[in-house]
Amino acid sequence: MTEHEVGPGAYGVGIAADGAVWTSLVPGGELVRLDPDGRSARIELDSPQSRPMVLTSGTDGDLWFSRGDGFLGHIDHAGTISSHPLTTSATPYGICAGPEQTLWYTLVDGDRVGRMTADGHAEEFPVPAGSMPSLLSAGADGTLWLTLNQANAVGTLSLTGALTTYELPTADGAPVGICASPDGAWFAEIGAGQIGHIGIDGAIEEFPLPDRSSKPHAVATTSDGGCWATLWASSSAVRLDRQGRIVDEVHFTTGGEPHGVAIAADGSAWVALQAGSLAHIAAG
Structure with missing residues (x-):
């Protein structure tokens, strides 16, 4: 496992078609692009209060991200960034590409x-009042979770x-x-210390995780049908097989606060650490 410094507030992770890894720096309204050769670029958005959060791959390999100021952001294949307003004045958070070239988001x-x-x-x-819709994911069969x-x-x-x-x-x-x-979907129970x-x-x-107070936050499905999960409170990540057994565990710098996780084409995992880095976990 290696860590790449990107700046404080790293939250979401997205992997572009060219292999570059992007992360959002929430507090400063910035994105960071980390190229496959290790070079990084820090990009200011149009507002320091934009609060970029979750990133996702689009239907054609471009990237989208949610903004806490009520917009969805878009990164095209040339790296050009644009923003798109929403119908309701609320905070978009979860985001994913869906069937028929649609993009879905939660408020x-x-x-x-x-x-x-x-x-x-x-x-x-609408969803039930007070239910707090959080993250989204689309299955290969078109099911939106x-x-x-x-x-x-x-x-x-x-x-x-x-x-x-x-x-x-x-x-x-x-669940977050x-x-x-x-054969369905993996999810993280941040309140119960469980992966479901x-x-x-x-x-x-x-x-149940060994440390029920570890606050699992994000999950990413692996090629064998298991998943990686970030454990925010214990500054670590675990990999589960399809039977729910922990088969790998990685510990980050103390206080790293891991959030988003994404799986690259080679099977390796990228994790955003709020303390200020992108961690790369090589495929095992």
Whole structure:
């Protein structure tokens, strides 16, 4: 594992089609691009209050990111950055590419999820009041998964915004991160210290972590059907196999506060550490 200094506040991770790794620096309204050769560039957005957060790959290998000031950001293949306004004045957080060249997002404080079409048209749909929709992920079969943090549930969305919810077996699990897998989706229960998996049929499995106070935050599915999960409070990350067994564990600098995680084409994992670095975990 190696760490690359990028600046304080690193949060989301996105991997571009050219192999460059991008992260968001929330406090300063900046992005950082780390090239495959190790060179980095720090890029100021149009507002220091933009609060860039979660990054995701688009349908054609470009990148999108959520902004806490009510916009979605876009990074095209040339590295040009633009912003797109939303319908509701609220905070976009989770973001993912969906079927039919759509981009989906959550409004974490607005009780809504949204869909943006390829021509930039945004449409939004309500979710239960106070449920705090958080992160999103799209499966290869087109299923859209999301976490409802304050409803203690995982949900699926239809292309028309219809929501089906599945309550977690453990109370106060407070799910945040989610990532589609070949047979459902992995999710992180930040409140219960567990990693969960939901099947396409809605069946939920929960896997308690050795340190129940580690506050798992984000997950990313691996090629073998398992996942990497970042453990925010314990400054570490773990890899689980499909049976929920921990098969690898990495410890970062004390106080690193790992958040976003993404898997590169070679199977290695990239993790954003809020203390100010991008960690690269080589494929094992």
